[in-house]
Amino acid sequence: MTHPPGARDRFEAIYDAHYPAVHQYAARRTDAPDDTADVISETFLTAWRRIADVPEGAAARLWLYGVARRVLANQRRGRARRAGLAERLKDELSAARPSRPDGLDHVGEAFAGLPARDREVLALACWEGLTGPEIGKVLGCTATAARIRLHRARGRLARALGMTEEDRATAELRGESL
Template sequence: MSQRDRFEAIYDACYPAIHQYAARRTGSPDDTADVIAETFLTAWRRVDDVPEGEKALLWLYGVARRVLANQRRGAVRRAALAERLRAELAAERPVTPVELEHVRAAFDELPERDREVLALACWEGLTSEQIAEVVGGTAIAARTRLHRARRRLAATLERRHFPEIAMGEA
């Protein structure tokens, strides 16, 4: 019997039981489907490790149990992250739509090279060393690029907010 045939036999024999196991332990059909998919993906990858006969179902129950535990840990981590983000956002001064539009327009005026390093630093939270790995080069070069991009963004913001100063009319 080929590995594919063996997997299909295991799947056909055990799917109903694994479906019921997952459905009784999850809160939504999507979560149930995720548990089933992950369980049988593990079985496919490790088909040679799946025991014969009735023990195959017990092995799959063990896999499904671990998948559910990982799913719960992920949900706890996501909830903690969401709470932390809510607290951080509540502590910040709200940005007005006008301010946001000025920043967005100034950002869009920058060359692609500047936008790239600013996005990696600000949106992705990368350090100069990490930016260097992403864009290639040294950490010193990335730090220099980031400094210059920030300076150009500040100048663009100043020019957009106070055009008379930028044009030397003050």
Template sequence: MTHRDRFEAVYDTYYPAIYRYAARRAGSPDDAADVISETFLTLWRRIGDVPEGEEALLWLYGVARRVLANQKRGASRRAVLAERLRSELAAFRPVKLIDLDHVRTAFEELPERDREVLALACWEGLTGEQIAKVVGCTAIAARPRLHRARKRLAAALERQASLTIAMGEA
């Protein structure tokens, strides 16, 4: 049996069980879909390590469990980042505390490139030089990139605050 045939056999047999497992535990249908796809991607990559018979289902449950744990850690890191960014921005200028949802919305408005450097700086605690290595640019280029990303986040937060005031929620 080829690796592809083995993968298809395991997938066809155990997809419903992994689907139910992920759907019951994930926070949303999108998160469940991510768990399922990552679990079966791992199956594809490690098909030679997968035990035979029903042991394969237990192996897949273990993979799905780890994927879910990684998702939860990621969500936790994002929440920590939002709080950290709010604190950092509050230190630059006196403003009333911004609702965490406004920070999240402002962060999500940013281009992926800005979110990445901000996340590397705040979540991972990387320096400008370390960020440069991760994103593949020079340290000289990374520092202003981070600075501009912070400025764009501040502007996005200002827009969020203005919208809140305009809508009478503040």
């Protein structure tokens, strides 16, 4: 996009003259500083893109208020769409969530009690079915490091479940994975 000569100087003059007013306009209509900053930046980005449409003098402030008003409306619509989508997704996921077979609540509790690092590597192996090299790629480490992390996490899970090393070895021989 090319701007006419002097567009940058004109934009800077508009920005300098009207930034405080646009800031106050946005701050009074938003709940969070981040939202205020978004309104201000979108408003002045629009002014830069449409510099030829920005009226001269004091009318520029009113034009900027109009832009800010539309930016705020877009923010509200986006927030409402995201909230609706999140609610639908939550409903779908809770309806599709498999129920845990009786007697396995202790496994979920033991898993939840592990450090996040262990839960992550176990979930990648068991839930996603990834191999050591694949886990390494996801975690940004070598395949060997991933296998070691997985081995240690399985051991901590087994201990949390009260399994002995013999129980664990037997499970691994049968092809069962912790």
